[in-house]
Amino acid sequence: MNIMSRLKKVSLAAACAAMLGMGTVAQAAEPTKVGFVYVGPIGDHGWTYRHDIGRLAIDKAFGDQVKTTFVESVSEGADAERVIRQLASSGHNLIFTTSFGYMNPTIKVAKQFADVKFEHATGYKRAKNVSTYMARFYEGRYVAGLVAGKMTKSNTIGYIGSFPIPEVVRGINAFTLALRKVNPDATVKVVWVNSWYDPGKEGDAAKTLIDQGADVILQHTDSPAPLQVAEKRGVYGVGQASDMAKFAPKAQLTAIIDNWDGYYVQRTKDVIEGTWESKDTWGGFDSGMVEMAPFNEVIPADTIASAKAAIEAIKSGELKPFTGPIKDQSGKVVVAEGVSMPDSDLLKMNWYVEGVEDKLPK
């Protein structure tokens, strides 16, 4: 901590003491300003939408004490640094940058604004005033696998991938492990669309997968297009990021929901109280960051029961999705029986488990 910020703290403390001494608070303190940088438009579904719900939770929790700001549709190239800097220089105390591509710009700007706290979602670079946070969505994908394994008749699952990064590969693997646990004959076909949000491509990918025999469609992309295609073609799908049942009431089996509310409120509180520290958070079902949308009525009761039991077991730590024996695509055991993969291995996952019918783009 530099001398200036120490001085500021000391004088702040002195001011507080003086106010208490006087017995009256002359004026409400300046509100704490919290800024958000979004990669897409807020809309009514998907990744950015859920982050904005988190922002609204801050508004609700702190009222006039906090003022929140957001900038939407900020592209991940040269623009991000400018927007982050503008938020930092316009008096924001805490800034959430909510996409992986904001990592290097966040770190760059954070160096110039030592007094501002930054929170970067899904990255791996931290600094004294930069925390990272992320959710264990793969836990939700594991539960989706348990359900899909029971619902498929063709034993072929279609999976729409965005980018072949560890986060997405981990989701495919967790899903496939659970799928084949309840249905050893089922396999997963993958189509990469190289986008997080492209309704046209996502819909086409869903059609292709269904034409190849898939009767459950998973997606790691943000638009409801795959679900809408599934609804039309009479197959099932699993929603992404937010509950997408309104787009496909019959097709959506469940959805893996991102819930940042608790984390955002807590970190804002930390800043207000001066207890904010840089750290890495990777929360799953237990933290509330990951939730499942209500299970579709067409799913048999015992399947729902076992899915709910799995959620509880993951919450308590009793069940870890990546526990051996795990075989890779060649059939070789890569994680021995009873061994759980450490987070460090999960974070850089770049191989498929047995049952995925795709060659990972390298």
Add this chain to the structure above:
Amino acid sequence: MLFKLEPRGGISARMVYLTPLLAVGFTLVVGAALFAALGYDPIHTLKVFFIHPVNSVQGLAELGVKATPLILIGLGLAVGFRANVWNIGAEGQLTLGAIAGGGVALYFYDSNSPLLLPAMMVAGVLGGMAWAAIPAFLKTRFNTNEILTSLMLTYVALLLLAMLVNGPWRDPDGYNFPESRIFSEAATLPIILEGTRLHLGAAIALLVAVILWFLFSRTLFGFQVRVIGQAPAAAGYAGFSQKKMVWISLLLAGGLAGLAGLVEVAGPIGQLLPRISPGYGFTAIIVAFLGRLHPVGVVLAGLLMALSYLGGESAQIELGLPVAMTGVFQGMLLFFLLASDVLVTYRLRLLPGLKRRAGGV
């Protein structure tokens, strides 16, 4: 009631240069009305939109950073558009420039040579040219429509970049995320204004504008471009080669777009990403027309377009205005420009002689 568009006898030279200003004026007025309708103080909002982003050195520098790729690409496109060569694929040429130039930076990652940056620039220009050469060849050899080929090659370029950053050029320490390593100091464009992001690329863009202005107004080449664009048949009789012009236009625009791509990755971005431009290659088409296909106009139009992005951000931050306002502004600008263009070239005539036909019109 019927209207008819009638060609005016001659086009007023003054109006040609006045219409962009008129379009800007109309946009401001309608924009203000829109703000008022949304419940914002119109004058204050316009101030936040157009003044606040540039009322500091930092802001002006950011304007330069944002405008640089738009100007570079717009300058190149303007030449082609004058000669009726419709290169819509600048985005792809930009991407290839970034790939070629960035590839040099990654290949000589450990080099500290002062020649590295110039080599990257040359590679960037050549990369963009190579990509533009494909539609040029197809057009001159098979008479293929360059609008389609250049546009479609954009998607090929984006996939090529995705393949590279997902594969061989991926940062070995980057947890498999699709990004290259961050370029070394020697492969990064120098900052020309201390404490900001304004880099050498901005100066290069201005230099290119001056050179092109000279070429256009003072050389035979500029004359040829104009004649081929305005009167292809006359150009043919004069012995100007249409094919040559296709090649020159596409190579020039491709080279400048490639340079823009390199400037982005070696400047504000500092590495290769799966997507390096938020559509500059397409926005630059608007910039070229807004700038009247004239080098000086393109510089001004590039700055204005950049300002509309910055203004959109500051309106979001300061007023909570939706991001869609930026798009609305840009759309209005183009609409008013095209509308005043039509009205400069044609006059609107009411046709009183034609009575309403039975059953309506």
